[in-house]
Amino acid sequence: MEFLVGHYNYWVVVFLMMLGFYVVISRTHMVKVLVGLSVFQTSVFIFYISLGKIRGGTAPILIDGPAVYSNPLTSVLILTAIVVSIATTALGLALVVRINEAYGTVDEEEIDAIERADEAAVLEAR
Amino acid sequence: MTAHLPVLQVVIPLMAAAVCAALRPARVAWAFAVLVSWTVFVIAVLLLREVLAGGTISYEIGGWAAPWGIEYRIDVVNAFVLLIVSTVGAVVLPYAGDSVEREIRRDQIPLFYTAFLLCLTGLLGITITGDVFNVFVFLEISSLSTYTLVAMGRERGALTAAFRYLVMGSVGATFIVIGIGLLYSVTGTLNMVDLGLRLSELTATRTVPVAFAFLTVGISLKLALFPLHLWLPNAYAYAPSAATAFIAATATKVAVYMLLRFFFTVFGATFSFDTMQLGFVLLPLALVAIFSMSLVAIFQVNVKRMLAYSSLAQIGYITLGISIGTVTGLTAGILHLFNHAMMKAALFMALGCVIYRVGSIRIEAFHGLGKRMPLTMAAFVVAGLSLVGVPLTVGFISKWYLILAVLEQGWWPVAALVLFTSLMALVYIWRVVEAAYFHPSPTDEVAAAVREAPLSLLIPTWILVVVNVYFGVDATLTVEVAGRAAEALLGVPR
Amino acid sequence: MTYNIILRIATKVLCPFILIFALYVQFHGDYGPGGGFQAGVILAAAFVLYALVYGLENCRRVLPPQVVYACMALGVLIYAGTGVVSVLLGADFLDYNVLAHGDPIHGQHRGIFWVELGVITTVFGTMVSIFYAIAGRKGLN
Amino acid sequence: MSPVTAVVLAIVVPLVGAVAIGLMGEERANLRETATLVSAAIVFGLVLTLTPQIAGGARPELVLGEPLPGLPIAFEVEPLGLIFSLVASSLWIVTSIYSIGYMRGHHEENQTRFYIFFAIAISAVMGVAFAGNLFTLFVFYEVLTLSTFPLVTHHGTEAAKRGGRVYLGLLLATSIFLFLPAVIWTWYVAGTLDFVPGGILDGVLSPAAATILLGLFVFGIGKAAVMPVHRWLPAAMVAPTPVSALLHAVAVVKAGVFAILKISVYIFGTTFLQDVGASQIFAYVAGATILLASLVAFTKDNLKARLAYSTIGQLSYIVLGAMLANSYGIVGGAMHIVMHAFGKITLFFGAGAILVAAHRTQVSQLDGIGRMMPVTMAAFLIGALSITGLPPTGGTWSKWYLALGTLEAGEPILLAVLMLSSLLNIGYLLVIPARAFFAPADPELLAHPVREAPMPILIAMVITASVSIGLFFFPDPLFDLVRMVVES
Structure with a gap:
């Protein structure tokens, strides 16, 4: 029980991570894949931040007298990672928009079908 | 100024990328990017010289001392990789001018040039930094710009290829972050050398093997x-x-460099190879990659995709060298890093010349090109022979060391496989050669208009x-x- | 939303405050929670809100895309430029101590100020340009 | 001129010649042919200047560069290499003369390309001949394979493409798959690849390992065409006749057997081979190849194909000599390189002459043709005699020593093989000129009489045929050189 409750932050992280990862690999709709990817990445952010958090610790700002600080570094790192994640999601969405314009669909299986038809047409033409 | 070369190596292309976005017309942006790539190349050469002469260079960003601040740390390994990356950059950018316009x-x-320079920045950054989180940041810079570059391809398939690459790449990068986070949680440091020291003292913890696994999978994806x-062939x-x-x-x-860095500097060879038995994981994967990807390459009709599969096989050779874990094995792997970069860049550039004139890279498009584009096809043949591993080319040197390393272990069947797959490389290269030299050109007007590629493409290729x-x-x-x-x-x- | 008067007025009232808040977050970043990332996003939010209510065209007139793109590049240049200045002054890259002559603490302040300025510029530019790029496509409006 | 300079020039001059040929191009065909002949003459002259020095015991050495640490591209001239280079360079002149007649008479396309790659191939042959270590030999061996590929596929037809594929595939496959590992293995156990009299492997290899390694070499050197890696040779028959002459008499196949001789003498060392008995099994393989190739040659009606199988058999004579690993065997093998070169090139020249003048390719079409092409068929007869090993031709001597070699090794079976094979040679080779002169003429031939081949072709044939006869009467200089190999 101690194991389960004491590491509850890990359970949250693992649950979100698996959830996101499952969506990434199981969905064919591209937007859903991106959603899954975001959840997957977010789980890592929580993981990092919970690493640095000390129960009862304050923000690491200089005050008089001794104090318990949470580790600020993990938050700083994750700030960077969040920016990266936003950039990835944005780029992904931009690609999805253009894919929609090019193929008329954002479903990977349908796109594969279109590609196969194209290839067959090329072979036919020869 | 020479003391600041390590940081300039990364900052110059970074700032140049920002400037490049604002430059018009396209030719100016190109000229600027070329200039930058040459500067970067010169810096890489100077760095390598310095490292060979004077040993490891350490540079502290912001004046914060090593374990706390971000350190750029250059030894022979990454100086060599820096040279590889910047050489290819300095040769490909002049080539890009005409090719990109088409x-x-x-x-x-x-x-395009902005993304290109950002990609260069990211790759150089990954290589030069001594801080594991910094590796992730630069990795994402290079990956995001790579996705953009891929998406700029002419056909609509480029978009799906880029999207899939993005998803796979992000998953890989996230795995790497998880691994780094786990390492940080047990050691409290992000500096590679410091991590290496502290991890060597930690033995009986479950976190380190988990971190190792996450990093291995994440990097293997990349x-x-x-x-x-x-993700690779279509991209x-x-x-x-x-x-x-x-x-x-x-x-x-x-x-590959990241793999080497994490396995040897951070985790240490003993942990990676003795505790985690990495060799037994990598070796079969490398062998399967070498064989199956060579086989797949033989049956491709799109020559560019064929070379992509060949790249996968070549990555297998490199990992094979690493998985042996001896000095000779690693030498072979690192040597092939350089050699394969040179031959593959040359091959893809020759293909670029063909696209420039013919517009297609399906195998039928090569019919009769031996006559119409003799210099391009000659370049393709020489680089292709290098890929096969014919003597007097770099490919032979790689094969020689790889086989030597394998024989040192007494792994006869592996040596046989390496040699056999060289022959498979011969088969797929030869398909193109036969199409170019033995098939008559198509007789329509389009084909008749095909001429030798312009010098601006040919010179860098050659x-x-x-x-x-x-x-x-x-x-x-x-x-x-x-x-x-x-x-x-x-x-x-030594 | 052209005729929704409550939203229009509320936006008109809110936008200046959002902008001010962004600047507060930016400049208070030296002393308390805050900084360029957050400020940049808040700043961008003001324009996104404006565009949502008053239409993309009006927003583009206020904030032309070229300016947005320039911001993205400019911010990177400011950031890296700060580092280059410290190199030129004889210290390591991004070593702020030398930025104010002989006064390291003051130098740190200056360094952080410029770096954060670079960050807000880029983040703002990026956010708005993502919005422009995706919102401005044909067939989506 | 210092011998070292001569060595470098012998390799470089053909390359320079290739460039010059390329510059002349199709428009200035006469100048182009002059360039070929001049560079051929220069190379032969250079090799000739080396001859007295080598015979006097000098061994000029030269290091060109170090591709891999400890593995230089190095040259060292010794008698065996000198013999090979003499044969190759002298026959390059003759083949060039012949090619001019053949290519023009046959109105071939892409003649410039032909001469360029011909010159590059000769340069590679010189590299093989003068190689100072196994690595250098391997490198030039591969260059030779690649540079002769465009010659084999010269016609560019579907058949040429197929032949070329087999040619390149088999030669590269064996060299990469067997020869290269053998080289690396040698380097790994011996720590050097230098050619040292007496060998470098003594004491570092067990008998079983030595046998395997020797096997890798014998079959890895595909150019020696030991069965079952002989298939490339008939496949390469699609090439124009001068190429066949070059490939089957001089450059390619001789590079193969030369490499095997060199390896057995300077890498393994004959003493080591005899002590561990590693080579005996391959002597039998060579013997089997001799017999089988002769039998297959019987079944071939296509003249060039018959000659190809004859070549396979004759090459195995040389391999057999190397594998006997005693002084008679080595002497016989080395001499047979020369004898077979002049004999076989005469035969191929003859085949080409018949093709150019009479447009005939099958043996069965040649009845009575000797009366219309007397010079050609006379030369053919001399070539056939030399290959069979009958006086008054040079082939007599090499077969003589090979037979002595089998006796010394105590291998009566192999002696029987040699004798039987000579009988078979008479059956499939000598029968051709015999029928050409004496059989009643083909009715079609009477209806459309043919004339002698063009003059350059005849000149070339007469030269090579007379050398074959000359070698019977004056074998001493050659013998002295060969003896140095054995005694060193």
Whole structure:
């Protein structure tokens, strides 16, 4: 029980991570894949931040007298990672928009079908 | 100023990328990017010289001392990789000028160079930094710009290829972050050397093997190691020629470098190879990659995709060298890092010439090109022979060391497989050669108009071909550097 | 939303405050929670809100895309430029101590100020340009 | 001129010649042919200047560069290499003369390309001949394979493509798959690849390992065409006749057997081979190849194909000599390189002459043709005699020593093989000129009489045929050189 409750932050992280990862690999709709990817990445952010958090610790700002600080570094790192994640999601969405314009669909299986038809047409033409 | 070379190596292309976005017309942006790539190349050469003469260089960003601040740390290993990346950049960018104009919409061209320079920044950054989180940041810079480059390809397939690459790449990068986080949680440091010291004292913790596993899988995804390679063939096939030449020659190489860094500097060879038995994981994967990807390459009709599969096989050779875990094995791996970068860049650039004139890279498009584009096809043949591993080319040097390393272990069947797959490389290269030299040209007007590619494309291609031959005839430098790099990684005193 | 008067007025009232808040977050970043990332996003939010209510065209007139793109590049240049200046002054890259002559603490302040300025510029530019790029496509409006 | 300079020039001059040929191009065909002949003459002259020095015991050495640390591209001239280079360079002149007649008479396309790659191939042959270590030999061996590929596929037809594929595939496959590992293995156990009299492997290899390694070499050197890696040779018959002459008499196949001789003498060392008995099994393989190739040659009606199988058999004579690993065997093998070169090139020249003048390719079409082409068929007869090993031709001597070699090794079976094979040679080779002169003429031939081949072709044939006869009467200089190999 101690194991389960004491590491509850890990359970949250693992649950979100698996959830996101499952969506990434199981969905064919591209937007859903991106959603899954975001959840997957977010789980890592929580993981990092919970690493640095000390129960009862304050923000690491200089005050008089001794104090318990949470580790600020993990938050700083994750700030960077969040920016990266936003950039990835944005780029992904931009690609999805253009894919929609090019193929008329954002479903990977349908796109594969279109590609196969194209290839067959090329072979036919020869 | 020489003291600041390490940071300039990264900052110059970074700032240049920002400037490049604002430059119009496209030609100006191109000229600027070329200038930058040459500067970067010169810096890499100076750094390598300095490292060879004076040993490891350490540079502290912001004046914060090493374990706390971000440190740029350059030893023989990454100086060599820096040289590989910047050489390819310096050769491909001049080539890009004409090639890109043919393949990318005019108003997007400055953006192309911006993405290109950002990619260069990211790859150089991954290589130069001594801080594991910094590795992730630069990794994402290079990956995001690579996705953009791939998406700029002419066909709509480029978009799906880029999207899939993005998803796979992000998953890989996230795995790497998880691994780094776990390492940080047990050691409280992000500096590679510091991590290496502290991890060597930690033995009985479950976190370290988990971190090792996450990092291995994450990097293998970026490396396109079988069976995590599915994103690569389409990404290479659909990207614009100049981008393919650059990415194929550098991106996976830098991923290999990351693998080396984490296995040997951070975790240490003892942990990686004795505790985690890495060799037994990598070796079968590498062998399967070498064989199956060579086999798949033989049956491709799209020559660019064929070379992409061949790249996957070549990555197998590199990981094979690493998985042996001896000095000779690592030397072979690192040597092939350089050699494969040179031959693949040359091959993809030759393909770019064909796209420029013919517009297609399906195997039928090569019919009769031996006569119409003699110099391009000659470049393709020489670089292709290098890929096969014919003597007097760099490919032979790689094969020689790889087989030597395998024989040292007494693994006869592996040596046989390596040799057999060289023959498979011969088969797929020869399909193109036969199409070019023995099939008559099509007689329609389009084909009749095909001429030799312009000099602006041919000269950079041939520079790489000459490099292929030069370092095949006199490999003293590359072998020496690769050998020293291997010794440095394994901590063998010299 | 052209005729929704409450939203229009509310936006008109809110936008200046959002802008001010962004600047507060930016400049208070030296002393308390805050900084360029957050400020940049808040700044961008003001324009996104404006565009949502008053239409993309009006927003583009206020904030032309070229300016947005320039911001993205400019911010990177400011950031890296700060580092280059410290190199030129003889210290390591991004070593702020030398930025104010002989006064390291003051130098740190200056360094952080410029770096954060670079960050807000880029983040703002990026956010708005993502919005422009995706919102401005044909067939989506 | 210092001998070292001569060595370098012998390799470089053909390359320079290739460039010059390329510059002349199709438009200035006469100048182009002059360039070929001049560079051929220069190379032969250079090799000739080396001859007295080598015979006097000098061994000029030269290091060109170090592709891999400890593995230089190095040259060292010794008698065996000198013999090979003499044969190759002298026959390059003759083949060039012949090619001019053949290519023009046959109105071939892409003649410039032909002469360029011909010159490059000769340069590679010189590299093989003068190689100072196994690595250098391997490198030039591969260059030779690649540079002759465009010659084999010269016609560019579907058949040429197929032949070329087999040619390149088999030669590269064996060299990469067997030869290269053998080289690396040698380097791994011996720590050197230098050619040292007495060998470098003594004491570092067990008998079983030595046998395997020797096997890798014998079959890895595909150019020696030991069965079952002989298939490339008939496949390469699609090439124009001068190429066949070059490939089957001089450059390619001789590079193969030369490499095997060199390896057995300077890498393994004959003493080591005899002590561990590693080579005996391959002597039998060579013997089997001799017999089988002769039998297959019987079944071939196509003249060039018959000659190809004859070549396979004759090459195995040389391999057999090397594998006997005693002084008679080595002497016989080395001499047979020369004898077979002149004999076989005469035969191929003859085949080409018949093709150019009479447009005939099958043996069965040649009845009575000797009366219309007397010079050609006379030369053919001399070539056939030399290959069979009958006086008054040079082939007599090499077969004589080979037979002595089998006796010394105590291998009566192999002696029987040699004798039987000579009988078979008479059956499939000598029968051709015999029928050409004495059989009643083909009715079609009477209806459309043919004339002698063009003059350059005849000149070339007469030269090579007379050398074959000359070698019977004056074998001493050659014998002295060969003896140095054995005694060193």
